[in-house]
Amino acid sequence: MKPKLTLKKIAKELDVSISTVSKALRDSPEIGEETREKIKAFAKHYNYKPNNIALSLKNRKTKTIGIIIPEIVHHFFTTVISGVEKVANEMGYNVLVCLSDNSFDKEVLNMEMLANGSTDGFILSLAKETMQKEDYHHLLEAINQGMPLVLFDRVIDQIACDKVIIDDVTGAKKAVQYLVDLGCKNIALISTVDYVSVGKLRTKGYRETLEENNIPVNEDLILKIEEMEDSETEIKDFLKNKEIDGIFAVNEHFAISAIKSIQEQGKKVPEDVSVIGFTDGELSKRFIPSLTTVSQHGMRIGEESARLLIEKLERTPTEEDYYKTIIVETGLVVRNSTKSKK
Amino acid sequence: MKPKLTLKKIAKELDVSISTVSKALRDSPEIGEETREKIKAFAKHYNYKPNNIALSLKNRKTKTIGIIIPEIVHHFFTTVISGVEKVANEMGYNVLVCLSDNSFDKEVLNMEMLANGSTDGFILSLAKETMQKEDYHHLLEAINQGMPLVLFDRVIDQIACDKVIIDDVTGAKKAVQYLVDLGCKNIALISTVDYVSVGKLRTKGYRETLEENNIPVNEDLILKIEEMEDSETEIKDFLKNKEIDGIFAVNEHFAISAIKSIQEQGKKVPEDVSVIGFTDGELSKRFIPSLTTVSQHGMRIGEESARLLIEKLERTPTEEDYYKTIIVETGLVVRNSTKSKK
């Protein structure tokens, strides 16, 4: 086990000064050709790699970006990570991934851990608990310390920073309109509680579409779920004895639970009931019947977030500060959980 | 935007020396009570946090561990990450996640990125391409530089380091034996190519179990899949015109593709064919019929890996080096893709 090679060791070995070694390796014209070649040959031969920690300290930047997500089980978030990774690595950045487990405290803790030098900036999707508490002091603090912040997916208006979102309202509208066009008259909505912005916005799209089509909104057909754990039984109860021919669910899991319940009732999907989910994950593809979903392009979201963040990181400090919000459009992926259009 | 508070600034502000501030904050008895309290009050009020980079440089350790995984779409890997995160955070470590995308080059690149100071040690599951090339110089190099390494899931014997694996052979045996006990006579195996150790070992379990039950192994009933992309059609072709009543697949996806194909043939699962998969992911639970699977406890694997790594990191250098291999047992989760036992 040989300890890592440093400039100092090279310098001693070749009997020159540290500065000379540093300059030679960076191709400074100050150094004579002979010495330069000698040093470079030596460094290459012994596989010298500069120590990133020292560089970070010197440059006051780490070339890594932190991404904090509420949960990794959602396939959506994993595709976002891939997108961030892709762009970040292209630009020479590392990516540090942390999980908040939807807990406010863990989110704060994670940010504090990363803010003390580990990271140049953040990409994050807020924990459910955070949105509930509406306590954003940790975000403000980061911004205040000059750490750029990009919010994605679960964002809030109150914070001034770059944001990458999908158009939830329009996405929901596409889905519900599709159901209406299919001839559905009684369309149920299975959503999350309103403090998750996603739930609120998709609900909005649902309502607006119905109104636009002169279909009265029946509050009995709207279910708001608080706890993921109980969702399956809640949905089952909700669908009991209801006359519906269409369901719009705000995520895969709800959609699938709904289909199961429908089938247990002896009805068929899509013949009797058409179901559309949100978020195009592995489940949607593989489930039988495969799910018609609103697809949000996680990869794109990750890429855009990373680009936004790195842009902020690399701009000269004099440049004007202004914040962008990028909207990544959604698509409707039609599969087998909806009737085919005639 | 206020720049971060440092010891130096506190020192200047309070008109003491840097050393005094440092000592006061670390409760050194060298410092008089009055000064100590004054400094601590000031630091707390202005929310001083030591700079991790500087600490890393000084201590020559970063308190972060890097985890490199081949792909994140496998739900299994995400649970491993959670396990690592959990233990790591408990012990005051950060976790840096990188994806190799199953590419040898990306794996090497990632390791090089992390090895230069970003990380104290590695937890990794080898890329498919790496196992194919059998080129492990990057692993050896890391070990050589004194960076502990823990391999999990996809491991190789040639490298001397800590390992966390599941007992693939036994896991496969459990599954196949279960099928045999169900009365299946013609059990097919859908596996990956042999250089993925997982594929090889599970195949071994399959063969052994059949032999133990005096069932001849029929090579025509064994499918080895190279490319995930083509798996669906390959499986469909494979299952055509075959008299089988049981299938053991080495992962969820293969199992589900198999079920789909079976159903398209007009046969029923589990009435006509019982199917067992490997890896208990979201898909297995949600699919209809829900999948009977061999469950490998990713969370446990992650936890054990992290524990192993941190143990190595924190042992005093004089202690004897020796390597452990931890085997995390598998379970059989019985669901609806297999006939019920009579």
Place this chain on the structure above:
DNA sequence: TTTCAACACGAAAACGTTTTCGTCGCAGTG
């Protein structure tokens, strides 16, 4: 009054870089 601990604090080195600013020797010029 001198001497010596004990106390409270500061100076400086070290971690591994980069970069600014010397400095030294030598060649060329007048």
Place this chain on the structure above:
DNA sequence: CACTGCGACGAAAACGTTTTCGTGTTGAAA
């Protein structure tokens, strides 16, 4: 010969810590 200029290199500061080793000031003991 005296100056200038330049090529080639080194010293040192800086990034933010921790820690070792002073050092100056007390108060008390001799």
